[in-house]
Amino acid sequence: MKLRALRLSNVRKFAGRTASLTGIGDGITVLSEANEFGKSTFFDALHALFFERYAANGKSVQMLQPRAGGSVEVSADVETPEGLFRVEKRWLASRRARVLRLSGAGAQEEVIALDDEAERWLAALIGSGREGPAGLLWVRQGQLGLEPDSRAERDRLTETRRDLLSSVAGEIDAMTGGRRMDRVMRRCEEALEALITRPGRPRGPWKDALDDAAELARTLEEVEAQCTALAGFLAERAEAERQLQRLDDPDAKARREEALRQAQAAMDLGERHDTQLREARQAAEIARLEAGGARAELDRLIATRTRLRAAQxxxxxxxxxxxAATAAAAACDEAQDAARARLDTARSALDTARGRLDAASRRLRARKAREDLTRLTRLLDQADTQQRRRDSARARAKTAVATPAWLDRVAAADAAVGEARAALRARSASARIRYSGPARALLEGAELPGDTDVPLAATAVFDLPGLGTLTLRSGEQSAAGALSHTLSEAEATLAALLAEAGAGTPAEARAAGQRLAEDLNEARLAEAMLKALAPEGLDQLRAARTEAEERAEGTGEETQGDTPLAELEAALDTARGAELAAREALDTAAAARARAREQAAADSAARESAQRDFDRAAEAAGAEAEHDARQAGAARSLALAEAAEARARERCAALTRAAPDLETLRADLTRAGQAIESVATRRARLSETLLRATERIRAMADGAIEERRDELRGRLEEAQARAARLEGEVRALQRLRAALESTRSAARDAYFGPVRDELKPLLNILHAEADLAFDSDSLLPAALSRGATEEAFDTLSGGTQEQIAILTRLAFARLFARQGRPLPIVLDDALVYSDDSRIVKMFTALTRVAQGQQILVFSCRQLAFQDLGGARPVIEVEEMA
Amino acid sequence: MIRFLHASDLHLGKPFGTYPEDARASLRRARLQSIPRLAEAARAGGAALILLAGDTFDQMTPSPQVIRQALNAMRQAADITWLMLPGNHDNLGATELWRTLAADSAQNVRLVLEPAPLPLAEGATLLPAPCTERNPGRDLTEWYDTAATGETLRIGLAHGAVRSFTTGEDGASAIIPPDRAARSGLDYLALGDWHGQMRIGPATWYSGAPEADGFRHEARPGALLVEIAGPGAPARVTPVPTGSIDWVRRTLTLGTGVAPGPALDAVLPPFARRDATLFDLVVSGRAHATDRVALERAIAAVRHDFLWHRADLTGLGAVHDTADLDAIDAEGALRAAAEALAAEASDMALPGEARAAAGAALSHLFTFALEEQ
Structure with missing residues (x-):
């Protein structure tokens, strides 16, 4: 779309007039006029044409109305790929919207849409609503100057700048949801926060509903348990009542009482029969005893007669x-006397044998005593010898001087003499002579031995036969003198020691020492032998010999030709055996005699006893003539008694056979009684149960627990439904939040990238290698990067911020153009902060964009915008027709 | 000739736990007040006898307050004789209840606890069939076949489901044969258990509850005035409305061209009855989001008119066209979110819960977006 012409009728300062702007070019068109010329009026009117519905009556429309009032009318000629059209809108009075197709220079007009259809045509032309992308191409608000003179003006400019940036943000917001999205998101979050915590746990009404449901469920469970208990008590009471009813049934009660009565009657009969039986048994027992007595009397009579005969x-x-026993005892007396005589003989023989053996023994002991005496005497002699030897050796040793210590002292003195002599010899001159003839030299009057070194005194005088006297004097008299003195002392010491032992030389001294050692050894040897001969001492040995002497003296001389001791001992044993046999025979005979005498006494006593028995039996039997008559009477009494016993037994048997089982009867009676007692007990227990159950039922009924249960069920159902509904609400809100976050994120991602791509070359016109970063939350430009530096957007100068805001819009415009939706950019005093050099660069950027984009510039800065170039149409004003 | 009022299922003491406290109190009070209303209906119809065909009480052991207040209300109507039959809720197993009633009832209250002929009036015999258990599992009226009543009118009084129903009011299996009256030579069989008024045959009726307790039955709750001229004469049965609280469930179906506001107005109960009305609105059909929001606002505006109110919009499908989505935004993230949620809400490949969540999310989005212009 491109604008070609604008017309304003009865708009603000153009009250009652029509202002026209024609000749708008493809690229930049500049409307640079002084203030109050009407540029902003054109801008606002154009904005209203595109973004205020003809039926609108808002402030933005009313602001267009002149003070004189009247309807406000704006039209624009727009060129599209489909042709040239005129869009007209009239507000406030005679409101209208029209779209006319123009066929060449506006000569032919054809209305193609009116009012709402016209609005839709226009919306389709510019893409979307006022908050949409098209809106961002409008930069409004002109400025009076770069440098504000007053604080109020500065504030106004600041507000202007904020508006400028905010409008950019608003356009971005439009794509990403922006502040409205934020508000919607906040509403969503608030709604969610009312229901869940940040971690997602229930809160507020949802938690209340869940808590209510949980609490109600818990309470319901308790109440249902009470209801169950109530039902149990009701059932218990009903059952108790049923059982009581059964127990109180009159027929059953009569049956129980009749059973008891019958059992009692049977028991009475049984007990009477039992009494009769007991009495019959007593009678039978008496009869049996009486028969027994008769039988015993008869037996007694028979026995008495029998005993009498036996006693006799x-x-x-x-x-x-x-x-016979008396005779046997006499024979035993004789046998005992014979045995005693044999014993006396044997004892005499034994005494003889014992005397002979004793004499032989005494002789043997005397011989032994003599032998001992001889041996002990010899030993004692030997011992005495050894004792003397020992004592002699000890006496010598005791007087000897040449002890080992003394010998050591002698050896030391001898050594000292030797050493002194050696020293003297070493210090003294010596003389050695070799005789060649028989003549001998004398030294100090003694012959000087040949071929021997003879030490010389300090002054030595030699007699040399045939030669004279030779005197030699040593030069070191004092030293030789000292050595000689030492030698003399040593020799004196040695001589003194030797004199103690009477020895002349050390060799003699050593010989004396040797003798001392021999004496000591001999003493030890003698002592050892003494010990061997008399281990217990000489005194003991002498005492043994004295005792042997005494024994030897106490025995006679041995008789030659005696019977050997062994034979005597054998004879003694034989005599002993004979004596023993005789003694045993005497004992046997004595025993036999005693037994015979005892037997005789016993037999005599037996005879006397038999006599007494016979006497008693005879007395018991009485007169023998009455024996038979008495026995016959007893036999008759027995027959009568036995007949009575038989009759009694028969009656007993008959009663026993007819006797009822008393235990059974008693059991029946007990059972019948217990049945009645049991009923009474059960009745009492059931009554108690009934009472208890009734009390509990009434207590629970007073609490209206079933009603409460039903109410709780309803409330629980309601709370659960409420919780479920709020859970669904949470799910919905969470889903909404996710959807909002997802789409906003996606929109930002989709939006910022292309915008930055478009922006970068424009930005580089002002700042080489510059880039702009956007804040993802505020959607405002956040930082400008220039080279290695990055500056926060709000620290940039006002001019730079303004330039970036405009360049961002240009980038948007280029983006739309690339998407096939070229839209005009309208700038109303946009570059108020830019200095001369920057404004030129901005002109370059505008010119670059204008190569594919229509840009309409309103500005009061005529001089500054001279360099912008572009078309320069003139506003024409004429009175309205 | 005999004339009496046939009523049943007062369910005194029913707690209505699913309802808010104030509604619960009103509902409970209304049930108790049905007793004087029944007495008044009987008087108006020239009857001095009211047969209560079971479930006078909602529980086996109602609170003493409920029992006392009910008996006091009956005692208050001293000119009326009340015959009270155990139903399945207050069956004979409720020994404490019936014991208390027997001990505390006035002379004008008679408890019929035995399945035995009972002289009702001159020339009329009542054949009661008291419920022995919650679910007796057998036809308690079977003994009617052989019940000797002489030449008197035979009036049956029973509580339970007839075979023509799938189940009884509480889901119990049907037991009483629908032709019981004809089979046993009854001049009238007064039945309880079904809370809605229903004619089973010329001489067999369910009176229904005098005060509704749910939205199940459309007919206005009340009792039946029964008049029988004599043996062999047909019973003249006249329904007598007694309900004081209206249970109104309305279905509102939205669709293209149906304005939510007027459509809601059309189904709303009259203003004069709203404070005594439990209003359950079930919305179905499909609606644009703006219409849904408008409907929700309209419902919110009237919700406090009623004793209790609920609006179930879960059955209301969503229609999302460009205009709806434009109401949120012409484009941008909000629009994209709305489109995503709309697509998800209508994606039948998704689980129902996910679709519902998306639909509800979209509804929230509409609300928020429209309020955050």
């Missing part, structure tokens, strides 16, 4: 036995 026989037998 026993007495005779006892008398015979006693006589």
């Amino acid at each position: 026989a026993a007495l005779a037998e006892a008398e015979a036995t006693a006589t």
Whole structure:
């Protein structure tokens, strides 16, 4: 679409007039006039034509109306691919909208749409509503100057700038939903926040509904349990009543009482029969006892007679036995006497054998004592010898001087002498002579040995036979003198030591030491032998010999030709055996005699006892002449008693056979009684149950729990339905939120990319390598990148912000043009903040865009916009017809 | 000739738990007040006898307050004789209830608890069939066949479903044969259990509840005035309305060219009855979003007119055309969101829950967008 002409009738300052702007070019068209010329009126009227419905009566329309009133009319000639059209709108009075097709220079007009259809035609032409993309191509609000003179003017300019940016944002908003989307989203969020928490948990009415449902369910469960209990109590009471009814049935009660009565009667009969039976049994027992008594009397009589006869026989037998026993006892006395005589003989022989053996033993002990004496005497002699030897050796050793210590001292003194001599020899001159003849030299009067080094004193005088005397003097007299002195002392010490032992030389001293050692050894040896001979000491040995002497003295001399001791011992054993046998025979005979005497005494006692028995039996039996008569009487009594017993037994048997089972009768009676008692107990229990159940039923009935249960069920149902409805509401709101977020995000993504692509070359006209970033929330330009630096948009100068806002619009316009929807860009005093150099660059950007885009520029800055170029039509004003 | 009022299913003490507290109180009060209304209806019809065919009480053990107030209301109508039959809700197993009623009832209240002929009036015998259990599982009127009543009128009084119903009011299996009256030579069979008034045969009727308790039955609740001239004469049955609270369920179907406001006005109950009306609006059809929003606003405007009100719009489908979506925005993200939700709401390949959520989301979007112009 391209604008070709504009006409305003009765609009603001053009009251009663028509202002026309024709000759609008394809590219840039500049309407640069002074203030109050009517540029903004043209701008507003044109905006209203496209974006205010003819039926509108709002402020934006009313602002077009002149003070004189009247209808406001605006028209525009627009060129589209379909041809040239005129769009007309009249507001406020005689409202109208028309679209006319123009055929060449507006000569022929054809109305193609009216009113609402005209509005739809127009909407289709510009794409969408006022908030849509087309709207962003309108940049309004002219400015008086670059530098505001007053605070109010500065504020107004700031507001203007904000408007400018906001309008950009508004256009972007239109695509992404913008502030309206924000409000809708906020409403959605508010609605959701009323129902769920941020993590998505129920809150508010939804939570209330869920809580209500949960609480009601819990309460309902309790109440239903109470209802169940109530039903149980009702059933329990009904059952108790049924049972009570059965228990109280008169027929059943009569049956129970009749059963008890019959059982009692049967029990009474049974007990009477039992009494009779017991009495019959007692009678039978008495008869049995009486028969027993008769039988016992008869038996007693028979037994008495029998015992008498037996006693008589026993007495005779006892008398015979006693006589025989007396004879046997006499024979035993004789046998005992014979045995005693044999024992005396044996004892005499034993004494003889024992005496012979004792004598032989004494002789043997005497011989042994003599042998001991001899041996002990020899030992004692040997021991005495050894003792003397020991004592002698010890005495010598005790007086000896040449002890090992003394010998050590002698050896030390000898060594000292040797050392002194050696030292003296070392210091002294010596002389060695080799004799060649028999003549011998004398030294200090002694012959000087040949071929031997002889030490010399400090002054040595040699007698040299045949030669004279040779005196030698050593030069070191003092040293030799000291050594000589030492030697002398050593020799004196040695000599003193040797003198203690009477030894002349150390060798003699050592010999004395040797002797001392030998004495000591001998003493030890003698001591050892003494110990061996008399281990317990000499005194003990001497005591043993004395004891042996005493024993030897106490025994006689051994008789030659004695019987050997063994034989004597054998004879003694034989005598002992004989004595023992005799003694045993005597014991046996004595025992036999005692037994015989005892038997005789016993038999005598038996005879006496038999006599007494016989006497008693005879006494018991009484007169023998009455025996038979008494026995016959007893037999008759027995027969009578036995007959009575038989009769009694028969009666007992008959009663026993007819006797009822008392236990059974008692059980019947007990059962019948218990049945009645049980009924009474059960009745009491049932009455109690009934009472208890009734109390509980009434307590629950007073609480109207069933009514409450039904009410709770309803309320629960309502709460659950409410919760479900609110859950659905939450789902719907969440779905709406998701849809809004998704589409807004998609719209932004789809929108910003192409816009930035279009914007970048335009931006580079002003700033090389510049790029613009948009804030995704505010949708406003957020930052300008130039090279490596990035500046927040609100820190940019007003001019730069203004330029970016206009360039953004140009970018939008190019985007629409590329999409086949070229729309004119209308700028109303847009570049009020731009300096001269920037405004030229902006002109370049506008010119670049204008190559494919119609741009209509309204400006009061005639001088500044001279360089913009483009068409320059003139507004023509004429009075309305 | 005998004349009596046949009523049933007062369900005194019914808690109406699904309703708000104020509505519950009104509903409970209305049920209790049905007793004097029945008495008045009987008087108006020249009857001094009211047969209550079961379910006078809603529970086995109603609260003492409910029992006392009911008996007091009957005692108040001293010129009326009330015959009360156990129904399935207040069956004979409710021993405490019937014991209390027996102990506390005035002389003009008679409890019919035995299935035995009962002289009703001069020349008329009542054959009661009290419910023994919640679901007796047998035909309690079977004994009518052999019940000896002489030459008197035979009036049956029973509670339960007849075979012509699939189930009874509470879902119990039908037991009473529909031809019981003819089969047992009854001059009239007064039935309870079905809360709506219903004629089963010329001499067999359900009186219905004197006060409605749901939206199930369209007919106005009430009782039946019965008049029988004599043996062999047909029963003259006259419905007598007694309900004080209206249960109104209306279906509103929207479609192309149906303006929501006028359509709603057309189904709304009259103003004078609204405060005593439970109004359940079920909306179906299809509507543009703007129309839906308009309808919702219209409903919201009148909702406080009623004792209770509910509007179910879940059956209202959505019509989304360009104009609807334009109402949100001509283009841009809001428009795109609306289009996406509209497509999702009508995508039959999606689960119903997802479609419903999308539809509801779209409805919200319309509301928000229109309010945030």
